[in-house]
Amino acid sequence: MNAFMASIPWELLSLSPPGWGGNLLRGLAKTFQIALGAYILGLMIGLAGALGKIYGGPILRWGLETYTTLIRAVPELVLILLLYYAGTDLLNQTLEALGYERVDISGLAAGIYVLGFVQGAYATEVLRGAILAVPAGQVEAAAAFGMSWVQRHRRIVVPAMIPFALPGLANLWLIVTKDTALLAVVGFSELALETRQAAGATKSYFLFYVIAAALYLSLTLVSNVVFRWIERRYRRGQPELG
Amino acid sequence: MQWYWLPEYAPKFVDGLLVTLQLLGLSIFLGMCLAIPIGLVQVTGPRPLAWAARAFCTMIRGTPLLIQLWLVYYGLGSLFPSVPGIRESFLWPILREAFPYAIFAFTLSVAGYEGEVMRGAFRGVPKGELEAARAFGMHPFTVLRRIWLPRALQNVFPTLAGEMVLTLKSTPLAATITIFEVYGVSTIVRQETYRIYEPLLFVGGLYICLTGAIVLLFRWAENRIPRARAG
Numbered sequence: 001m002n003a004f005m006a007s008i009p010w011e012l013l014s015l016s017p018p019g020w021g022g023n024l025l026r027g028l029a030k031t032f033q034i035a036l037g038a039y040i041l042g043l044m045i046g047l048a049g050a051l052g053k054i055y056g057g058p059i060l061r062w063g064l065e066t067y068t069t070l071i072r073a074v075p076e077l078v079l080i081l082l083l084y085y086a087g088t089d090l091l092n093q094t095l096e097a098l099g100y101e102r103v104d105i106s107g108l109a110a111g112i113y114v115l116g117f118v119q120g121a122y123a124t125e126v127l128r129g130a131i132l133a134v135p136a137g138q139v140e141a142a143a144a145f146g147m148s149w150v151q152r153h154r155r156i157v158v159p160a161m162i163p164f165a166l167p168g169l170a171n172l173w174l175i176v177t178k179d180t181a182l183l184a185v186v187g188f189s190e191l192a193l194e195t196r197q198a199a200g201a202t203k204s205y206f207l208f209y210v211i212a213a214a215l216y217l218s219l220t221l222v223s224n225v226v227f228r229w230i231e232r233r234y235r236r237g238q239p240e241l242g
Numbered sequence: 243m244q245w246y247w248l249p250e251y252a253p254k255f256v257d258g259l260l261v262t263l264q265l266l267g268l269s270i271f272l273g274m275c276l277a278i279p280i281g282l283v284q285v286t287g288p289r290p291l292a293w294a295a296r297a298f299c300t301m302i303r304g305t306p307l308l309i310q311l312w313l314v315y316y317g318l319g320s321l322f323p324s325v326p327g328i329r330e331s332f333l334w335p336i337l338r339e340a341f342p343y344a345i346f347a348f349t350l351s352v353a354g355y356e357g358e359v360m361r362g363a364f365r366g367v368p369k370g371e372l373e374a375a376r377a378f379g380m381h382p383f384t385v386l387r388r389i390w391l392p393r394a395l396q397n398v399f400p401t402l403a404g405e406m407v408l409t410l411k412s413t414p415l416a417a418t419i420t421i422f423e424v425y426g427v428s429t430i431v432r433q434e435t436y437r438i439y440e441p442l443l444f445v446g447g448l449y450i451c452l453t454g455a456i457v458l459l460f461r462w463a464e465n466r467i468p469r470a471r472a473g
Contacts, residue, residue: 073453074446075411078425082442174304181306185418192308205320209313213305220304 009204020198020208027194028215034111034190035177041116042172046123051153053128064124071121077182083114084186107188111180119176126172130165131157163234170227177219191215247435248444251427258427259448265413265423268345270406273352278391280353281360295357302354307347307412314347315340315419344416352409359401363394396467403460407453414445424448 053064071079088110092102134157142152184192191212199208280298283291302310322328322337336342367390375385395402414425422430428441435441 070450073407073450075414075425075449077414077417078442078446078449082439082446085438085442178306181308182415184308192306192312195309196312199316203320206313206317209309209317213301213309213313216306216309217301217304221300 008207009202020194020202023194023198024191024208024211024215027189027191028219030108030189031177031180031191031216032219034108034115034180034183034188035173037108037112038115038119038180039173039176041112042119042123042176043127043169045116045120046127047158049120049124050127050131053124054131068121068124071118072125076118076179077185079118080114080182080186083117084110087113107183111183111188111190115176115179115183118179119172122172122175123169126165126168127161130161130168133164134160163231166227166231166234170223170231173223173227174220177223178216181216243440244437245440247431247437247440251431254422254427254430255424255444255448258422258424261421261423261426262410262413262452265344265348265416265421266406266410269348269352270409272345272349273356273409276349276353277356277360280357281362281364281394282386284357284361285364299354299358299361302351303358307351308415308418310351311344311347311415311419314350315343319343340416340419340421344419344421348409348412348416351412352405355405355408356402359398359405360394363398364390366397367393399460399464399467403457403464406456406460410452410456411449 049064049068052060056064088105091105095102138156138160139152142156147155180190181192183190184196187193189197195208195212199205202208280295284295284299285292287295319337328334328337371389371393372385375389376382380388413423416423417426417429420426425445428445431441432438
């Protein structure tokens with residue numbers, strides 16, 4: 001065992017070049033940024049989508065149904081490529097039509113937009129279920145107090161649905177952190193791509209992929225602790241289940 | 243939109259579709275064979291085994307499948323040639339191909355996710371039914387085969403349909419390790435014809451059809467399972 005541990009080229013992981021540790025940590029930070037941005041964008045799309053699905057007219061509902069069904073039936077990798085090419089194309093065509101120069105979209109912004117759009121479909125379904133789970137009596141009571149639609153939702157529906165939505169939202173966060181790895185295929189230098197470059201340059205494939213897996217795993221485990229804490233806080237007012 | 247390339251590449255897409263279905267079928271089958279014991283030991287197994295199964299599920303579910311795939315293919319694949327004698331052995335022709343690595347990685351992934359599902363499923367079977375089976379004098383293995391496993395599978399059937407769709411949607415990752423399944427074929431079309439959207443939209447449509455087929459298949463199978471409905 002000791003001989004095995006000694007045979008691993010640990011110096012490759014040192015934080016400054018020639019070690020690749022710094023690159024991996026920078027990749028992890030990028031991964032976290034993209035995941036967080038996409039998650040927040042996904043939640044915003046999801047909230048709008050859920051409200052649209054519940055209160056919207058037939059055309060809006062049909063459109064949202066198509067969006068959530070299509071996004072959830074097509075592999076994320078295919079979606080990421082489609083949205084990436086289509087999104088940058090569309091933006092540049094619009095800019096050219098308006099007489100501006102073409103721009104290169106930064107990897108960070110494109111990654112956030114692509115993953116956020118995919119997350120939005122899943123978040124729509126999670127939030128729709130959570131909103132419908134809020135007891136109707138509470139909303140009626142708010143209406144009886146004379147609150148407007150916006151006030152009812154801001155003060156009653158959104159806070160009351162959070163406990164119902166949290167397990168699903170926690171799951172979505174774990175999914176988005178792992179989906180960021182797919183951006184390596186389009187060439188964003190997040191953790192997966194940094195790992196691939198480090199592994200390719202040093203030929204220590206096994207070492208670097210194990211380290212990358214460990215970094216992703218630690219992100220997941222820390223997230224689990226954070227979400228458990230948030231869930232406990234939001235369930236304060238609810239009776240214990242079971 | 244130009245679709246002139248479609249007839250020319252149609253045979254390749256058929257081949258790719260078969261590879262996708264093989265990847266899906268093999269990894270689901272092998273993965274479920276692993277998932278059942280992984281779920282079971284977490285409910286009744288001795289503590290070290292339960293703990294190991296728990297750790298396995300956490301590790302698989304906490305890391306991206308892409309990293310697992312690359313770890314297996316590039317990582318393990320780069321270690322094998324250094325094992326003395328392996329290049330002369332009968333295993334070498336298998337270890338040189340990418341397909342077995344993909345099956346291995348996908349199987350472990352399915353085992354990890356479905357192991358967690360099966361844990362809940364085994365736990366969800368009412369205690370009284372198992373006690374009744376034991377009272378009939380059934381051997382523990384007979385209880386598992388006749389009562390516990392069928393009842394557990396029945397309860398999680400809809401969940402398994404969803405998980406199968408998720409597995410289908412992760413098969414395109416195999417294209418990153420040089421396996422030309424359906425999505426991989428579309429990347430060939432993209433490189434050779436410089437059409438970006440059409441091949442992607444085409445495989446997107448194929449995946450929607452496959453997802454629909456899986457959903458319908460499971461719905462049909464679910465209706466065939468007899469089940470007592472409350473109320």
